[in-house]
Amino acid sequence: MSADFLWAERPKRRGPKPALTVEAIADAATAIADAEGLAAVSMQRVAADLGFTKMSLYRYLPGRAELVAVMLERALGPAPEISGGSWRDALVTWSECLREAYIGHPWALEAVIGNRPIGPHEMGWMEAALARIPTTLTGSERMDTVAVLAGHVRAIAAQEATMGSESELTKSFAGHAAEFPAIMAALRDTTGADNAFHFGLERILDGLEHLVNGRV
Amino acid sequence: MSADFLWAERPKRRGPKPALTVEAIADAATAIADAEGLAAVSMQRVAADLGFTKMSLYRYLPGRAELVAVMLERALGPAPEISGGSWRDALVTWSECLREAYIGHPWALEAVIGNRPIGPHEMGWMEAALARIPTTLTGSERMDTVAVLAGHVRAIAAQEATMGSESELTKSFAGHAAEFPAIMAALRDTTGADNAFHFGLERILDGLEHLVNGRV
DNA sequence: AAAAACTGTGTCCACCGGACGCTGTTATTT
DNA sequence: AAATAACAGCGTCCGGTGGACACAGTTTTT
Numbered sequence: 001m002s003a004d005f006l007w008a009e010r011p012k013r014r015g016p017k018p019a020l021t022v023e024a025i026a027d028a029a030t031a032i033a034d035a036e037g038l039a040a041v042s043m044q045r046v047a048a049d050l051g052f053t054k055m056s057l058y059r060y061l062p063g064r065a066e067l068v069a070v071m072l073e074r075a076l077g078p079a080p081e082i083s084g085g086s087w088r089d090a091l092v093t094w095s096e097c098l099r100e101a102y103i104g105h106p107w108a109l110e111a112v113i114g115n116r117p118i119g120p121h122e123m124g125w126m127e128a129a130l131a132r133i134p135t136t137l138t139g140s141e142r143m144d145t146v147a148v149l150a151g152h153v154r155a156i157a158a159q160e161a162t163m164g165s166e167s168e169l170t171k172s173f174a175g176h177a178a179e180f181p182a183i184m185a186a187l188r189d190t191t192g193a194d195n196a197f198h199f200g201l202e203r204i205l206d207g208l209e210h211l212v213n214g215r216v
Numbered sequence: 217m218s219a220d221f222l223w224a225e226r227p228k229r230r231g232p233k234p235a236l237t238v239e240a241i242a243d244a245a246t247a248i249a250d251a252e253g254l255a256a257v258s259m260q261r262v263a264a265d266l267g268f269t270k271m272s273l274y275r276y277l278p279g280r281a282e283l284v285a286v287m288l289e290r291a292l293g294p295a296p297e298i299s300g301g302s303w304r305d306a307l308v309t310w311s312e313c314l315r316e317a318y319i320g321h322p323w324a325l326e327a328v329i330g331n332r333p334i335g336p337h338e339m340g341w342m343e344a345a346l347a348r349i350p351t352t353l354t355g356s357e358r359m360d361t362v363a364v365l366a367g368h369v370r371a372i373a374a375q376e377a378t379m380g381s382e383s384e385l386t387k388s389f390a391g392h393a394a395e396f397p398a399i400m401a402a403l404r405d406t407t408g409a410d411n412a413f414h415f416g417l418e419r420i421l422d423g424l425e426h427l428v429n430g431r432v
Numbered sequence: 433a434a435a436a437a438c439t440g441t442g443t444c445c446a447c448c449g450g451a452c453g454c455t456g457t458t459a460t461t462t
Numbered sequence: 463a464a465a466t467a468a469c470a471g472c473g474t475c476c477g478g479t480g481g482a483c484a485c486a487g488t489t490t491t492t
Contacts (some may be wrong), residue, residue, distance in 0.1 A: 003388045015438020016488040042479065055439045056479085064480065113326055113374050116387045123396055126385075128268035130398035134251035139405035141415065152364065158329055159363050169342075172219045172334040180339055181344035189355035197359065199233025206426050207419030231469025232457040258448060271450085272471045280449065 002064040003117030006073060020050065022060050026070040030105070033071065034193050038107035041068070052083065068111050073119040075105040079128035090132040090207050095201055102157040109158045125150075134216040148204060156197045217281040222289060232274070236266065238276050241338040249287065250324030254323035257283070284327050289335040291321040295344035304421050306348040311417055312370050314341065318373040325374045341366075352431040361424060368420060372413045 010022070029046045043054040043064060061067050080097045102108055109141045126146055133142045161167055170187070177184045226238070245262045259270040259280060277283050288347055296313045298306045318324055342362055349358045386403070395399045 003384065007388065013438065014436080016347070016440085016490090017440070018390065043481085044479075053441055055442080055463050055483095058325040058481075059439060061238050098352065110326075110329055113329065113377070117376055118385050120392075123385075123388065123392070125400070127396040127398050130402050135401075139402040140411060142402045143406060144412040145416040145419075147372065147412040148368065148419065151375060151412075151416070152367060154374075155367025156363065158276050158370075159367060161274040162328070162331055166426060168219065169334050169339075172223065172339065176223070176336075176339070180343040182343050183339070185351075186346050186355040186358045190359060191354075191356050192424075193356060195356060196363040196367075199360040200367070200420070202418050203361075203364065203427065204416070204422030207421070208424035210422050210426065211419065230459050232459090232471085234470065237471095254490055259450085260448075271452095271463060271473080274450075320488080369472065 001062070001069065001117060004121035005062065005066050006069055006117055010178050018059070020052065020056070020058045020060060021089050022070055022197075023074070025060055026049065026058055026067065026074050029067055030071050030075065033107040034105060038068070038110045041071075043067075069117065069119060072108055073121045074109045075111075076101050076119075076125060078121055079124035081209075082128065082132065086133055087132045088209065090202065091129065091149060091205065094125075094129050094132070095149055098150065098153045099157060099197060102154065106157075106161050108115045108153060109161060112154065141211075145208060149201075152204060153197070154199050156200060159196065160194065217279070217285065217333060221282050222333055222335035224383045234275070236268065236276060238286055239290070241266065241273055241276055242283065242290050245283055246287050246291065249323040252266035254284070254326045257287075257323075259283075264281070265316045274317060280330075285333065286412060288324055291324045291327075292317050292341060293337075294337055294338045298344065298348065303348045303350055304425065307345065307421065308363060308417065310345050310348070311365055314366065314369045315373060315413060318370065322373070322377050325377060326369060328370065339392075342346055350370075350428050352428050356417065364420060367415075368416050369413070372416060375412070377408070 025046060028032070028049050029041045031140075032045060032049065033041050041064075043057055046067070047054040047057050057067075076098075080094065082093050085093075128144045129149060130142055133145050135142070137145065173180065173187075174184065241262060244265050244397070245257045248257050248261060248265065257280075258274055262275050262283070263270040273283075292314075296310065298309050298313075301309075305341050332406070346358055346366065353361065375431045389396065389399065389403075
């Protein structure tokens with residue numbers, strides 16, 4: 001799949017008026033994915049929901065991969081504008097906003113894996129984070145920081161999806177507790193609170209702050 | 217898909233000798249996935265590689281989902297035994313070992329998303345990490361720590377897969393540099409070194425150490 | 433008015449996961 | 463040893479998938 005598709009503007013053309021738009025198709029597909037998961041998004045299904053035949057969609061999109069890419073771009077939306085506050089607060093807000101996007105569209109977690117082009121919105125999110133990371137860090141370190149933060153958000157969101165209601169972990173764990181004493185011990189004094197996101201975020205930022213302070 | 221499949225032992229049966237085993241099937245499937253990605257793993261293809269018809273595989277596995285689950289279990293393998301050293305060193309080693317597993321089987325990153333059962337090996341990895349996390353942290357914090365570490369490993373491995381050779385980022389970035397000044401600035405003094413994994417790991421562990429020390 | 437470009441549709445294909453029934457093999461029971 | 467029940471692998475069938483391609487109708491340009 002070519003990255004150009006996400007970046008090129010689509011000029012006005014000559015023939016009959018198009019009945020659809022890429023955006024409308026992506027939104028219909030997103031509605032399906034939100035409700036029934038990414039696997040339920042087939043060309044046939046999307047077209048049917050729009051009242052067209054599946055082949056008409058190929059007038060707007062080269063294929064399913066591009067459809068998913070557009071869906072992802074729209075699910076992320078434009079990067080939030082976070083002005084003011086400390087760099088740490090800004091990165092917390094940025095991470096929380098990104099998390100919101102993934103929570104609202106769990107299928108996006110499937111869409112971000114594998115080799116794929118980066119769209120303008122996704123690039124914008126990266127830009128927004130980089131703009132607030134102290135330049136006492138080197139360029140490489142700043143890029144790595146973004147990767148770590150974005151990765152943390154995704155990973156925790158994904159794990160929460162895996163460990164959905166009635167945790168698969170405790171389900172599998174039942175009946176084998178004896179073989180996993182450390183898990184048993186940890187589960188014993190676990191408050192139900194679902195904290196991995198903020199817990200990890202604070203640890204990462206503590207570590208970053210330590211590095212930044214040591215750099216001055 | 218039921219979690220039981222991954223945990224139950226398979227008793228000897230009565231009829232004709234089975235020509236295959238679940239393990240042999242999973243290994244054949246893994247060979248395909250390693251070479252051509254998880255999408256190339258179809259029942260037909262796996263069976264053909266083994267010299268059987270696809271329907272014969274269903275005598276060993278309820279369906280494709282279970283096949284992938286077994287593949288994942290075997291790709292992870294038993295948890296590494298890490299004795300001695302500081303808890304920090306142990307967690308570094310643990311993370312590096314987990315990373316190795318994902319690097320060797322990139323398709324595993326696709327296999328761990330979505331709601332799914334946890335197998336014995338995966339549980340063992342969790343146990344191994346929990347066994348080395350200081351108990352000055354609460355049970356919830358220890359669980360969160362494992363989630364954050366495992367998530368970091370996965371996320372960075374996934375991003376490296378996305379940003380494969382000839383980075384998709386720089387490819388999309390070319391021609392739009394002006395709109396993303398912070399990215400441009402960061403890329404300008406980037407050493408090619410691929411460091412996000414260790415960079416993030418050190419930050420997380422710094423943050424954890426800070427928390428542990430403050431707890432005493 | 434003519435031509436070129438475009439849209440949406442219908443048909444076709446290979447492939448996918450999987451259900452089901454059949455035949456032949458084998459371990460257990462009689 | 464013979465009967466039987468359980469099981470292995472195969473062939474056929476089904477609905478669904480992404481996508482190629484040619485066609486007819488519409489709209490803009492020449």
